[in-house]
Amino acid sequence: xxxxxxxxxxxxxxxxxxxxLLRLVPEASRPAVSVPNSLLVACAVAIPVLSYVPIHxxxxxxxxxxxxxxxxxxxxxxxxxxTGKAWVWTVIGSTGLAFLLGLQSFRxxxxxxxxxxxxxxxxxxxxxxxxxASSLYGLRGLVTHASHFLAVSVWIGILFIxxxxxxxxxxxxxxxxxxxxxxxxxVLVTLLAGFMxxxxxxxxxxxxxxLPYGQMLxxxxxxxxxxxxxxxxxxxGYKRQAALNPSFNPKRWLxxxxxxxxxxLAATGALGQQTPPHTVKxxxxxxxxxxxxxxxxxxxxxxxxxxxxxxxxxxxxxxAAAMLMAGGLIWMYRLGRLVPAFLMGLLTAAFGYFGLMxxxx
Numbered sequence: 414x415x416x417x418x419x420x421x422x423x424x425x426x427x428x429x430x431x432x433x434l435l436r437l438v439p440e441a442s443r444p445a446v447s448v449p450n451s452l453l454v455a456c457a458v459a460i461p462v463l464s465y466v467p468i469h470x471x472x473x474x475x476x477x478x479x480x481x482x483x484x485x486x487x488x489x490x491x492x493x494x495x496t497g498k499a500w501v502w503t504v505i506g507s508t509g510l511a512f513l514l515g516l517q518s519f520r521x522x523x524x525x526x527x528x529x530x531x532x533x534x535x536x537x538x539x540x541x542x543x544x545x546a547s548s549l550y551g552l553r554g555l556v557t558h559a560s561h562f563l564a565v566s567v568w569i570g571i572l573f574i575x576x577x578x579x580x581x582x583x584x585x586x587x588x589x590x591x592x593x594x595x596x597x598x599x600v601l602v603t604l605l606a607g608f609m610x611x612x613x614x615x616x617x618x619x620x621x622x623x624l625p626y627g628q629m630l631x632x633x634x635x636x637x638x639x640x641x642x643x644x645x646x647x648x649x650g651y652k653r654q655a656a657l658n659p660s661f662n663p664k665r666w667l668x669x670x671x672x673x674x675x676x677x678l679a680a681t682g683a684l685g686q687q688t689p690p691h692t693v694k695x696x697x698x699x700x701x702x703x704x705x706x707x708x709x710x711x712x713x714x715x716x717x718x719x720x721x722x723x724x725x726x727x728x729x730x731x732x733a734a735a736m737l738m739a740g741g742l743i744w745m746y747r748l749g750r751l752v753p754a755f756l757m758g759l760l761t762a763a764f765g766y767f768g769l770m771x772x773x774x
Contacts, residue, residue, distance in 0.1 A: 418466040419682030424573075425456040425463065426540075426562070427678070429510075429533050431570025432578075436526040443588045444579035444664075450514060457511035460536060461504040464543075468500055499543035506536050537563050545689050546613045554613055561606035565681075568599035569674045576667035585651070585663050593648035600641070614689035619720045619773065623710075624696060626687040628703040633680035635765045639758030640677055642739055643670035646746040658749065666746070669755045709770045720773045731768030735761050 432448045468490060475486045491497035510532045513519050538559050541547055546554030571592060611618060611630075621627025647666050654663075690696040697716040707714055738761040745754035 417682075418463045420679040421682075422460060422463040423562075423565075423678045423682055424675070425459050426533070426537065426566045427570035427573055429453060429456050429570070430530070430563075430566040431572070431574035433526045433530045433533065434567065434571055435574055437530075438591075441584060441587060442591060444575065444584050445581050446574055446578050447580055448574060448578045454511050454514045457507050457514060460507045461500065464500055464503055464540070468496060471496070495548050496543040499539040502539045503536055506532055506539070510536070534563070537566065546610055549691075550613055557606050557609045557613070561603055561610060564599040564602035564606065565678075568596050568603070569671070569678065571595070572667060572671050572674060576664055576671045579664060582662060582664065589648060589651050589663070596644055596648060600644070614691065617690065617693045619722070620693040621690045622720065622770075622773070623693060623702050623706050623714075623718075624688075624690050624700060625703045625705075626684065626690055627693075628705050629680055629683050629687065631769070632762070632766065633677060633684065635762040636673065636677045636680060638739065638765065639742065639761050640670065640673045642742050642758060642761070643673060643754075646743060650743075650746055654747070654749070665751055666754075669751055669758075672755070673758060706770075709767070710773070711771075722772050724772050728768050728772035731764050731771060735764035735768055738764060 428448075432446075432453055435443055435446055468487070472483055472487045472490055475481070475490075476483045479486070489497075491501055510529060513525070513529060513532075519525050538555070540562060541555045541557075541559030544554070544558045546558045548554070550557075575588065575592070615621050615627065615630060618627070618630075622631055643666065647663060647670060651663050688696060688700050690700075694716055702714060702716075712718070738757045742754045742757040742761065745751075745757060
């Protein structure tokens with residue numbers, strides 16, 4: 414339940430960010446987009462509800478461990494812990510955002526997207542304040558986490574809205590002309606901030622694969638590969654496809670890209686509610702090894718082992734298969750075959766996973 418709520422929370426942020434940003438873009442530079450205002454209000458209302466789920470779980474756990482009432486533990490969390498303090502401000506900000514989005518007079522005001530975007534940005538900052546990096550590294554961790562999530566919300570949010578809520582195929586070339594560099598900038602910020610977050614929370618990256626957190630982080634990174642391949646094809650291959658085939662519909666391909674992005678958000682949501690392995694050996698004293706790791710790993714498991722790469726024939730074959738699937742995705746794009754391209758994207762991540770797991774010893 415907690416993983417689902419966290420994934421939905423990130424989707425709400427992406428929808429709000431993407432819809433509000435596109436309202437600032439001139440109509441000639443984007444397809445006609447129709448996002449129900451009730452959906453945006455629902456996202457604003459859902460943010461504090463979904464972000465309360467981990468607080469609720471934490472309060473239940475502490476109440477049982479310390480033999481205290483749920484109410485007294487909840488009060489302590491909200492007043493003394495970063496996660497609780499951030500949630501209080503999130504409730505205030507989300508309530509104000511939902512109220513503004515629901516006002517008919519404000520909804521049609523040309524300044525509404527700017528004000529709503531500012532509030533959404535504050536909500537993202539508070540989300541970063543509640544994260545692991547902020548609690549461990551203060552302002553540096555907060556800025557890194559917030560920058561990472563903001564870049565993801567802008568990139569994937571615009572992608573979601575344009576692919577699922579556009580009403581026509583007009584102005585796609587104009588849209589991709591500015592969206593492609595924006596997406597590239599967001600990807601660069603995401604990768605840079607992501608590497609910094611990893612240095613904060615997962616300094617032993619390969620060893621962390623023994624833990625549920627490390628396994629989910631690896632899966633997330635592997636899912637980013639087909640997402641980047643789709644983004645590359647949609648961003649740089651559209652002109653060629655449109656010239657060869659005037660009836661080429663980029664919206665279908667953007668939707669496929671958005672589905673991969675949704676899987677990345679789901680993995681990110683699962684990461685947010687697991688123990689980051691600052692020191693893998695110490696973490697294994699309190700956290701069980703990942704069942705996925707123990708089922709794939711061929712050696713004898715021990716909390717004291719250090720994982721190293723040793724290429725075997727089977728790992729080389731799996732990695733080669735992943736490269737073939739990646740090339741096949743781009744080839745299928747050129748042929749205009751969406752379903753095979755989508756499946757090849759997923760197989761790129763799957764073969765890459767087994768190639769890496771078979772290579773560790």
